[in-house]
Amino acid sequence: MLEEIRQKYPSAYNAIKVATEASGFTMPSEVLTCSLLKTLAASKPGGKFLELGTGTGLSTTWILDGMDDSASMISIDNDETVLSIAKENLGVDKRLKLICADGADWIKQNAGQKFSFIFADAWPGKYLLLDEVLNMVEKGGLYIIDDMLPQANWPTGHAEKATDLISYLDSREDIILTKMGWATGIVIITKK
Numbered sequence: 001m002l003e004e005i006r007q008k009y010p011s012a013y014n015a016i017k018v019a020t021e022a023s024g025f026t027m028p029s030e031v032l033t034c035s036l037l038k039t040l041a042a043s044k045p046g047g048k049f050l051e052l053g054t055g056t057g058l059s060t061t062w063i064l065d066g067m068d069d070s071a072s073m074i075s076i077d078n079d080e081t082v083l084s085i086a087k088e089n090l091g092v093d094k095r096l097k098l099i100c101a102d103g104a105d106w107i108k109q110n111a112g113q114k115f116s117f118i119f120a121d122a123w124p125g126k127y128l129l130l131d132e133v134l135n136m137v138e139k140g141g142l143y144i145i146d147d148m149l150p151q152a153n154w155p156t157g158h159a160e161k162a163t164d165l166i167s168y169l170d171s172r173e174d175i176i177l178t179k180m181g182w183a184t185g186i187v188i189i190t191k192k
């Protein structure tokens, strides 16, 4: 995998990965996804970043690695146990604010905020409150989702939800999107 990416891994990555495996967390983002996120993050110097679904901080550390010193990031998860791994390993980074909250509540309470980059990796902001989160993307900003290719562990009915989500995104005229067969299936959206 290292050879495939040929990109320097974030300094905190290995410690987070070890803690993630020890914790039994079953939903980590793939390193291929993370590498793409880092590259895209670097396209937003001074940007405001939002991550919905921190998990243990694997994607967070890659996004931070792509951000410059003047950028800032809010990352949200509702599970204090996994979030504590992210806090332990990334809490010293002054650019990052880690918040333990229900994503749906947070989105409703922060609807007026605008972001240059949103990685929506939890139900809220992807399958729930999608319009509200797309409204939070500034003009020229990026909205990114993964896990859009069929997976063996999807529950009954989820494939239809994923197809409906892509059809809805295709129908919107205020965004430009590319659907990629990369990693678990990524959709990258830019707001017009």
Ligand SMILES: C[S@@+](CC[C@H](N)C(=O)[O-])C[C@H]1O[C@@H](n2cnc3c(N)ncnc32)[C@H](O)[C@@H]1O
Residues within 6 Å of the ligand: 027, 028, 029, 052, 053, 054, 055, 056, 057, 058, 059, 060, 076, 077, 078, 079, 082, 101, 102, 103, 104, 121, 122, 123, 124
């Ligand atoms: C796919 S995982 C995120 C993986 C993470 N981005 C990574 O790099 O490993 C989804 C995360 O969303 C969180 N989550 C689920 N429901 C949520 C909610 N309603 N509000 C906030 N976070 C939620 C879960 O606790 C889980 O950590």
